[in-house]
Amino acid sequence: TPTCEPETPLCCRRDHYVDFQELGWRDWILQPEGYQLNYCSGQCPPHLAGSPGIAASFHSAVFSLLKANNPWPAGTSCCVPTARRPLSLLYLDHNGNVVKTDVPDLVVEACGCS
C-alpha cells in the first residue's frame, strides 16, 4: 500500500507516530515509548475495488463481477485496513503491578479497497 502523500487522492495508509510522553502516559506505560497510529484514507474508484486484495484472483473476481452486473454499481468500495499487527505493552496497573500484554490488531500495516 502506498503511504499517503499530501496530494494522494487514492486509497493509502496515513502514518502517525504517537509518543506516550505526548499523552502524559509515560508514568504508567513502561514499554514501548510510543506506537504507530496508522489509518486508511483515500478514494476507491470501481476499477480499484478489491485491490490489493488477499490475492490477485480476489481482485479479478471482484472486477469481473462489477463488469458482469453494471459498470457503475450503486455500492461504493471503501479504503479499509487489509493487514494489522498486535502491539505488546508493558504497563503498571492501579495496584502497581507490572502487566505485559498484547493488544491484538492494533497497528494498521496495509490498506486496500473493499
Added chain:
Amino acid sequence: QGVESTCSSCGGPTMAPQAERALVLELAKQQILEGLHLTSRPRVTRPPPQAALARALRRLQPSRLAPASREEVISFATVTDSSTSTGSSILTFHVSPLRSRHLYHARLWLHALPSLPGALHLRIFRCGARRRCRGSRALLAEHQVTTPGWHALTLPSSGLRGEDSAVLKLQLDCRPLEDNSTVVGQPRRPLDTVGHQRPFLELQMGASEPGPGRTKRR
C-alpha cells in the same frame, strides 16, 4: 484549510495539521484504553521502586515470555507480621481477582540473603484474604533453599484461585533444615523481604476463564 484542499476520502474540508494531531492523540488514548479493557488510565498509587522493577523484569527472560494470547503479571509483595521468632512472614499481593481469570502458571520469586544459615526448609501457605493467617491456611508448596540468591518457586495454580478478593496472602514458614538450636540470639532473617530484592509473584493469565460449555466441549 484553503478551499482547494479537500479531504480525499469524504470530500469535506481538510483539517488543520494541529487539529488533526489533537484528534490523532485522542484516538490513540481511546485505542490503547480499549485494547487494555480499561475505562480510564490507571492512577498508580504505589509504583514499585525502579531497581526492584528492573531486577524483576531481568528475571523474566524473554524466552519465557508468555504466548501472545496470555497476559503476564508481576506483583510485588508487601511484607507484614514478620515474626522472626518463628521465622515466618506474611506476603500480601494486590492482584485482580484470580477466580475470573484463567491462571496458567504462577511462580513466587524469593531472594535468599548471603547470610543464609545453611539449608532452609520453606513452606508456603495460602491464607484467607481477610484473616491474619491464623487457623485456616492451605499448604501450597514446600521447597528447600540451599544457596543464596534468587529462587523461583512454582505454585499450584489451583491453590491460588478461590475467593474473589483482589488481595492474595501467602505465609512463608522458614526453618533451618538442621536444627542448630545452639544458635545464640534471634535467627537472622534468611530472606530479603524489603528493598530491591523483595519477593514478587509472576503470574501468566488468560484474558478470561474458559466458559464451562467450552470446557465440556473440549
